[in-house]
Amino acid sequence: MELFGLSIPLYGWQTVLGSAISGVFLGSIYALVALGLTLIYGVLHIINFAHGALLMLAMYGVYFLWRYFGIDPYLAMLVIVPAGFFFGYGLQRYVIGWASHGKDEIILLVTLGIAIVIENGALFFFTATERSVRVPYDLDGIDLGVTYAVYPELAALAGSLLITGGLWLFMTRTDTGKAIRAVARERQGARLVGINVDHIFAVTFGIGVACVAAAASLLVPTYPVHPQIGSLFVLIAFTVVVLGGMGSFVGALIGGLLIGVTEQLGRLYLGESLGLITVSLIFILVLLFRPNGLFGQKTGQGSS
Amino acid sequence: MSKIKTNRSRRDFIKMAGAAATAVAAGIGGFPYVARAAGNIKIGIVHPVTGWAQYSGSQARFGAVTALKEINAGGGIKSMGGARLEAVLGDAQSKPEIGAAVVEKFNEAGVSSIVGAYASNICLATTQAAAKYGIPHVVDVGVSDKIVSRGLENTFRFGPGFGAITKAGVENFLNINKAAGSPVKTVAIVNEETTGFGAGIAKIMTRGLKPAGIEVVEVLSHPTPNKDFRNIVLRLKEIDPDVVIPSHYYNEGVLFLRTLQRQKVQPKAIYSVLGGASSQYRFLAEFPDAAQYVMDCNHWFDPRNPEALALKKKTEEAGLYFNYEVFLAYTAMMFTADAIERAASADRGKIIEAMAASNWAGSIMPYGPTRMVNGQNTGARPLVTQVLGKEILVIAPETYAQAKAVFPRPA
Numbered sequence: 001m002e003l004f005g006l007s008i009p010l011y012g013w014q015t016v017l018g019s020a021i022s023g024v025f026l027g028s029i030y031a032l033v034a035l036g037l038t039l040i041y042g043v044l045h046i047i048n049f050a051h052g053a054l055l056m057l058a059m060y061g062v063y064f065l066w067r068y069f070g071i072d073p074y075l076a077m078l079v080i081v082p083a084g085f086f087f088g089y090g091l092q093r094y095v096i097g098w099a100s101h102g103k104d105e106i107i108l109l110v111t112l113g114i115a116i117v118i119e120n121g122a123l124f125f126f127t128a129t130e131r132s133v134r135v136p137y138d139l140d141g142i143d144l145g146v147t148y149a150v151y152p153e154l155a156a157l158a159g160s161l162l163i164t165g166g167l168w169l170f171m172t173r174t175d176t177g178k179a180i181r182a183v184a185r186e187r188q189g190a191r192l193v194g195i196n197v198d199h200i201f202a203v204t205f206g207i208g209v210a211c212v213a214a215a216a217s218l219l220v221p222t223y224p225v226h227p228q229i230g231s232l233f234v235l236i237a238f239t240v241v242v243l244g245g246m247g248s249f250v251g252a253l254i255g256g257l258l259i260g261v262t263e264q265l266g267r268l269y270l271g272e273s274l275g276l277i278t279v280s281l282i283f284i285l286v287l288l289f290r291p292n293g294l295f296g297q298k299t300g301q302g303s304s
Numbered sequence: 305m306s307k308i309k310t311n312r313s314r315r316d317f318i319k320m321a322g323a324a325a326t327a328v329a330a331g332i333g334g335f336p337y338v339a340r341a342a343g344n345i346k347i348g349i350v351h352p353v354t355g356w357a358q359y360s361g362s363q364a365r366f367g368a369v370t371a372l373k374e375i376n377a378g379g380g381i382k383s384m385g386g387a388r389l390e391a392v393l394g395d396a397q398s399k400p401e402i403g404a405a406v407v408e409k410f411n412e413a414g415v416s417s418i419v420g421a422y423a424s425n426i427c428l429a430t431t432q433a434a435a436k437y438g439i440p441h442v443v444d445v446g447v448s449d450k451i452v453s454r455g456l457e458n459t460f461r462f463g464p465g466f467g468a469i470t471k472a473g474v475e476n477f478l479n480i481n482k483a484a485g486s487p488v489k490t491v492a493i494v495n496e497e498t499t500g501f502g503a504g505i506a507k508i509m510t511r512g513l514k515p516a517g518i519e520v521v522e523v524l525s526h527p528t529p530n531k532d533f534r535n536i537v538l539r540l541k542e543i544d545p546d547v548v549i550p551s552h553y554y555n556e557g558v559l560f561l562r563t564l565q566r567q568k569v570q571p572k573a574i575y576s577v578l579g580g581a582s583s584q585y586r587f588l589a590e591f592p593d594a595a596q597y598v599m600d601c602n603h604w605f606d607p608r609n610p611e612a613l614a615l616k617k618k619t620e621e622a623g624l625y626f627n628y629e630v631f632l633a634y635t636a637m638m639f640t641a642d643a644i645e646r647a648a649s650a651d652r653g654k655i656i657e658a659m660a661a662s663n664w665a666g667s668i669m670p671y672g673p674t675r676m677v678n679g680q681n682t683g684a685r686p687l688v689t690q691v692l693g694k695e696i697l698v699i700a701p702e703t704y705a706q707a708k709a710v711f712p713r714p715a
Contacts, residue, residue: 015542022534128358130555132590139566139593147538148567223531224558228355232531268535272526273497 011268018147019268020261025149027260028157032218033233034240034252035163036211041238042247043184044204045104046096049111051237052230053118054209058084058216059225060126066133066220073133074155077217081210088209093202122227130224138221152221159218163211164253170207171249180204184247236263239283245296254294258282344390345381345650347372347640348410348439350420350430351633355398356529360554360629361422364444365393367633368419370618375641383648389641396421400429407433415439416650417643419636422629423553424448424501431459440643440656444636445603445629447578448501452680458652460659460676462639463603463632463669464684466501466578467508473577473601474512476688476700480575480599480709481516487572487712490521492545494536494560496552498528505551505577521545530556533563541569550576557581558591565594572712575599583689583696586625595691597713599699603628604687605668607698607706612668635667639674642666670704 033055040048061080065071071079095114100106141150171177182190183200191197223229240259244251259279267275286293349368352361372389380386392413396403403426410418411434418441421430427446434441435456443451443459447466452459464472481488491513495505506523513520522543524536533556540548548571550560557580564570574597576582582600605612615634616626624630639662644650647658665673672683688700690709697707 011539012542015538018538018541019535022532022538026532123354123358128353128362130359134590141566147534150566224555226358228358232529264532264535267532268538272524272530272535276527 009269014146016268019264021144021147023261023264024257025153025157025260026264027257028160029219030233030236030240030260031160031253031256032156032163032215033212034237034244034256035167035249036208036215037237038241038244038247038249038252039167039211040205040208041241043180044201046107046111048208049108050114050118051212052234053115055212055216055233056122056225056227056230057118058213059220059229060122062217062220063131063133063225073135073217073220077214080213080217084213085206085210089202089206092205093198097198097201119227126227128226130226132224133220135221156218156222159214160253160256163214164249167249176203236279239279243282243286243293245293248293248295251293251295344388345644346390346392346413346415348392348394348407348415348418350394350396350403350406350418351422352396352398352426354395357398357423357553361398363624363627363629364422364633366619366622366624367630368444368637371634371637381641381644383645396426396430398423400425404429404433411437411439416652417442417640417655419444419633419640422446423499424451425499427451431456434458438652438656440652440659442636442640444633446501452678456679458656460679462636462681462684464686465680468684469601469686470505470508470577471512472686474509476601477575478516480700480711484711488518488546490519490545491547491549492522492524492540492543493520494524494526494548494550496528496556497525501578509549526556528553528556530559533560534567536560537563537567537569541567546572548574550574550582551578553580554584558587561594561598562591570715573597573599577601584625584627585696586627588691588696597691597710599688599690599709601686601688603632604689604698605631606670607704609668615668631668635669638667639664
């Protein structure tokens with residue numbers, strides 16, 4: 001088949017379906033990384049360039065817990081998620097907030113600086129060597145006929161659904177969640193009704209980092225850890241956030257899955273290198289026709 | 305007393321901080337780090353020790369630096385009164401343009417020769433930049449044949465290039481297939497296309513395999529780095545070729561072989577040509593099941609050479625894996641030192657002459673005497689290895705074979 005001068009090969013339906021299913025698994029990983037980002041990016045309007053570096057740091061945390069204490073990567077969540085929260089809280093309250101004086105353009109540079117420090121620190125202390133976690137259930141899974149779904153992939157998919165649901169419940173049902181939304185919508189007003197805005201900022205950032213830590217636990221059984229691993233996911237995670245709508249968790253989940261499937265099918269039909277343009281194509285189309293994203297709110301939200 | 309003590313500790317601190325800062329700059333910023341005082345013969349060592357090729361680049365750096373240390377420990381360059389070699393390290397950051405910039409800095413630092421730069425696309429850039437200043441450049445790994453076909457007089461490659469390796473790969477494969485009763489009818493190629501080391505693999509393979517009645521049914525190319533191989537494996541499942549021939553770098557090699565294993569796709573054999581992970585001790589240590597029976601036509605040391613085994617031990621004691629990055633960079637440095645010894649001079653032009661005329665036969669590789677034609681050592685050849693149990697053993701050619709090929713692989 002010919003299309004725009006490119007020859008599009010015809011594949012068996014098993015291959016196409018298998019590719020789409022693998023796209024769902026890949027997409028769930030994008031969604032996992034994007035969830036923390038959408039919270040920080042969408043709610044606080046902080047473009048967190050350090051997101052990928054924090055993901056990498058959390059992955060190292062999971063790896064070392066497995067390597068030196070024999071803790072299963074999934075169980076490591078019990079340690080790494082609270083650690084991520086407190087690290088993120090401290091980072092926002094005592095580094096980003098302190099250095100940026102509340103100006104968004106400075107925040108951008110501060111997070112970029114943090115990313116550089118973390119990545120080069122990791123390179124210096126952990127070296128460039130890739131490290132893989134080996135779990136006994138690594139190759140076990142369910143035969144879907146057209147493709148094989150291994151447990152680490154299924155866990156990542158389940159994890160992305162659970163974290164999306166959990167975040168949604170947290171934001172709508174708890175006082176802290178309501179306070180976060182209030183701060184996002186009207187910073188000054190929130191302060192007037194007695195919300196500690198600095199604290200809420202730091203809590204939100206902490207939750208965002210905790211999400212990334214959870215994602216790290218779910219990624220480690222599949223992806224080897226190295227100092228550059230964050231950049232593999234974080235650029236696409238930004239696309240996912242814009243596609244889904246800033247601050248929308250359901251949007252991040254759907255956006256992630258959509259991008260994952262698009263990318264896999266694009267790579268199948270256009271070749272592994274050229275296929276990646278489909279992601280950028282979707283990004284441009286969304287910006288053109290739905291600038292607020294699939295699930296974003298129409299009116300501009302935010303502080304002053 | 306206490307005052308002196310304070311002074312000392314402060315001085316120590318400054319010294320340490322300075323050393324750490326320099327190390328950080330050398331390792332991360334890509335600034336050449338001059339290891340010893342001036343007056344020695346400076347050798348630029350450029351590798352990608354950050355970015356996608358960081359692991360392999362660091363391994364290669366270890367190989368080159370180890371050779372340099374051994375030369376100095378053995379009395380330096382004897383024809384120059386025991387002159388020492390001095391390493392000037394540079395980081396190409398896995399980008400050709402950065403590699404070229406490192407060479408500019410090497411030139412300013414006054415290096416006599418350069419060893420590097422792992423990946424083919426980086427080597428193309430560094431050799432060209434070095435040619436501007438007439439600096440001899442020995443390519444350690446980069447196998448693209450473009451590297452030695454541009455008429456650059458400063459560029460030498462001691463190891464075999466892609467064309468020679470693929471040709472040897474086809475010949476050995478046909479022999480192995482024939483010995484097993486010729487069970488192979490179809491092969492599929494999986495190759496990387498970013499750095500271009502394997503450009504033209506399909507053509508060479510088809511030309512070599514067709515007369516034996518073997519058809520190349522599919523060529524699946526992918527970028528480097530590539531984070532997912534499921535599409536490629538799904539395609540292989542659909543086509544179901546007898547043999548899969550992968551040709552790519554380490555990380556992709558690991559991911560590809562693991563994806564095959566996860567998706568339970570098992571061809572009669574995986575016979576890689578420059579397989580990246582296929583003949584790597586590290587891969588074998590981490591994923592012994594995925595590595596079993598994988599064959600690889602690649603750079604390999606002479607398994608009977610005691611010096612090679614000594615280097616293997618040294619590498620393992622340093623906590624690293626003995627792979628082609630290490631022994632190729634090691635050999636490139638040894639070749640450089642031998643040429644300087646022959647030239648009896650640190651002059652760039654004289655070293656180039658000595659390299660071009662070299663007939664060095666003392667390497668740990670299965671090469672025989674060196675003979676440079678347009679900068680390519682025509683004595684160089686690859687070996688075919690197979691992962692058998694906990695070992696990577698040479699299975700072809702006959703002269704170097706340590707074991708018989710297990711082919712087709714047991715189900």
